[in-house]
Amino acid sequence: MTAPAPAPWAGHAQWCELHDSLDDGATFLQLWRAWRDDPQRPGLLHVVALAPFPPPADAVRTRAPEGCAALAEQLAQQWWGLLPGAHRLAFESGRVLLTLHVGLPLDSLRECSFTADALRLSAPGPATPRGPGELKALARLCRRGTLLRAAHCDATFLRDAASAGFMASASRGAVHAHESFEGVYDPAWSPKGLRSASRRAADHCIVVGAGLAGAAVAQALARRGWEVSVIDQASTPASGASGLPAGLMAPHLSPDDGLLSRLSRSGVRLTLQHAQSLLQAGRDWGAEGALEHRRRSPTRPIAASGAAAADWSRAAEPDEKQQALLPPDAPAAWHPRAAWVRPGALVQAWLAQPGITWRGGVQAARVCRVGGEWRLEDAEGASLGAAPLVVLAAALGSGPLSGHRLTLQPVRGQVSWGLREPGLALPPFPVNGNGHFLPAVPTEEGSAWMCGSSYVRGDTALEPRASEHQANFERLSTLLPTVAAQLAPAFVAGRVRAWTGVRCASGDRRPLVGELEPGLWASTAMGSRGLTFAALCAEVLAARLHDEPLALPLSLAMALDLRRQLPASA
16 A cells, blocks of 8 residues: 655654635634645644634534544634734644734735745635735745645636746646646746745754843744753842843733733733643742723723734723722623733753753853854953844843944833731732832732833833832822722831842833844843743744744734834945
8 A cells, every 4th residue: 555645744853734715614623634644744833814704612622624623622722802903823833833813815915924835825815815916916925946835726826827927836737717726836037035945954053141031032932943052140030120020911002002002912821821731820820810090081991993903901990990999881892812920930941951951140241243143242252152043032131232333222120019917908909100010929928919111211220219119109199099098007017028129121111123134133122021022023033034924913923023223224
């Protein structure tokens, strides 16, 4: 009996397909199952699906192909908040990635930038128009040899496909109307900007910095086969701003659903996936949601309507305000997907992934090019290691290592916290707005409340300050007056403790991620949103290195690019 031919992805470290229709997830689920069953599968499977009108989660469950029910349930659990834009869903510990582009097909394709190994086109219909424009937009994502499978073809399709550079497979013989089409991208001309037939191979990388930014980069590259060495000047990971006892991660709200709002949703989704798969709920993180006490009316907490918008944010209900000890007329929004996270636990979990080694007590003073590698040196010029790829994720230390091409600002922050005392009546969930309040964070001494943080630009001092305790208390008095009244005796008696750290921010308060020179990259300036942005920036960096699909629309990814800070000639 002849053995079946290997799948097209055999021998590839990664495989990326674009589907022009989601079809209730059936095609993706079948491909995922085939990947699971194939011993020659690639290490990473990317699927990008265009979904003008995403079906409800129940349809994903009930219409799953035979043998895919368990996979469909995993898919349905991540099937929330699918507003227009791109959404990254991750499975199999991040080795199977589905990127949904919600919107008009041509608009979605303009927000794509990656090399596709295969294209799958469904039968044309209202949601999947087919014409020369779509085929040319698809060709922009192809390398020579990219496979094309279309469920339906006719004379017009054959003409448009040939015009875009797609040739029918010789093994199929003549293609007749209404048959399926199989072919490859192999234009008779040399297209401008033709994508490479091979992706960058995984190698050795050194990441400088063992906080959220550096650990996130390390796990993203290790998952793609890299051997990653992480070094840091501190003796333990997460010793800087990432040593915050606990932080609140919630989507940003703006009336116009601006850039920061859309970026924050992409980041929150990714970090939630990591927390759910790597951390212990109730000890390292909690997904109780959060109430945002707003100074202005939350009648439009997000610039969209419907169930997908409500999955992210909606006007708070009266009982939610009551639980937060706020009056019924208080302007407030509810974030169902908000979560508190212990950053240090996430950093430790990321650094524990296979392929990562960590070394502390190492102070890198400079990075220089030596042959085909980048070498890190200490202040005396001794080598700390060399690799073809170096990523600077050392917070403020990234500035000098970049040759001061990155302009970074220190921002001191002090959190006020104390153990929960008997008799306190606190909200059952976090509250944010003017500052934030976490009611119950596990510590070695017991459950603790936390509030703050201060935000002092240009200050790198770490000693606790009574003035910042007072500033945190004043913010808490505006945010949650009833809670502040209960905690006032602790502030007055000096029973309130402090955690201080110095965060690293850019001038426009957006992270900086990208390539400074070939082989020298950076991911830094997370500011006070490291939990939101670290994993997102790491995925952007990894995607650009490997010409993969981005986890967010291209226009949003460019808003994070560090080149916005560099001179035009850089």
